Amino acid sequence: MDALDRLRIRNLKLLLAVQRLGSLSAAAAELGFTQPAATKILRELESLFGHRLLHRMPRGVKLTEAGEAAIERLKLGLTMLDRALQDARQGGGAPLRRLRIGVLPLAAVDPLPQAVRALLADAMDFRLEIVEQTVPVLLQALERREIDAFIGRVDAGLLHGTDNAALHAVRLREEGLGFAVAADNPLARRRKVPLVELVAAPWILAPRGSFTRTALEQHFLQHGVPAPQAMIESLSFHTNLRLLAGTALITVAPSSAVNYYAGLGLVRALRPDHPMALSPLLFLAKPENMALPHLRRFAAALKATELG
8 A cells, every 4th residue: 555545534634734734733623533643644745755744843843845845736636535425425316417517608698508508408408507706716726626627818927827827728719809889979970980080089998907807908009099098987898888889888708799789679789990919728637537438428519609
C-alpha cells in the first residue's frame, strides 16, 4: 500500500484547517485529533508531497511555498469529490448527473437556447445548471472546478499563468457589438452615423472595467474619438436595451441581442461609420472534463447550433 492509499479525507482537511487557523494544535482540536496524531499525519503528508509543508513560527505555523501549492491541489480534489457525492445523492433513485455551465449573458440569447432545445428533444438525461457571471469570476470558477465549462469571450491575458492556460476550446461564432437606439429615434433612419457625433449623446453603458465597456472605449479611442460617458450604468444588456424605449439613449450590446430586440420592434440598430468587431464566442473546458459523456454531449449540441 503506497502513501496515497493511506490518505483519508480528514487527514487532507487537517492541512486546510492549519492554513485557516495558523496553528497545528488548533487545527487538530477542531478536527478531533490528538497533537501526536496531527503531527504524524503532517509527516505522512510531507512524505507524500516530497516537501516540507509547514514553517514553525514564533507563534503558530505558516505554510511553506510547497504547502501552499499542495493546498491548491487539495482544494480542487476535495471540490471534485464533493461534486461527485452531491451528484450521487440526487434524485433518491438512480444518480442524476449534473452539468454546471458558466455563461456570459450574450450566450443566453444564442446559442445556449438552441442547444438546450436540441438536448431536450433528444431526452436529456442530466441536470443542467447555468451560472451567469462576469468573465473573471467564471474563469476562477472553472479553475477551481466549480463549473464544468464556460461559454463566452476571453482575453488570453486572463489565462496566462493560471491552471486555465491549457483548455479544450471550441470556436462557436464571430460576433460584434451592435449600437442600438429606441425604435423612434431619428438616428436610426440615417444610413451611417459618425462616431464623433455619438460622443455627446446620452449613453447607457455597462460599468467601467467590464468587457463591453472596455471594448467600446478602445473602439472610440482607436478611431481618434473620445470615449462616450455613461448617463446610466447597468451591467445587463437586456436591461439596457429595454430602457431605450421613449428616450434618446444609445447603448451597445452583442449584435445577436440587438437583432433579437429589433425583431420584436423594441429597438433599432444604429449604423456607425466604424462597426465593432470582437473576439469570437468560445466554449471552454478543462481537457479532463471532456471525459464526462454528458459534457461531450452538451458540447456537440452547442456546436451543432453553429453548423445548422
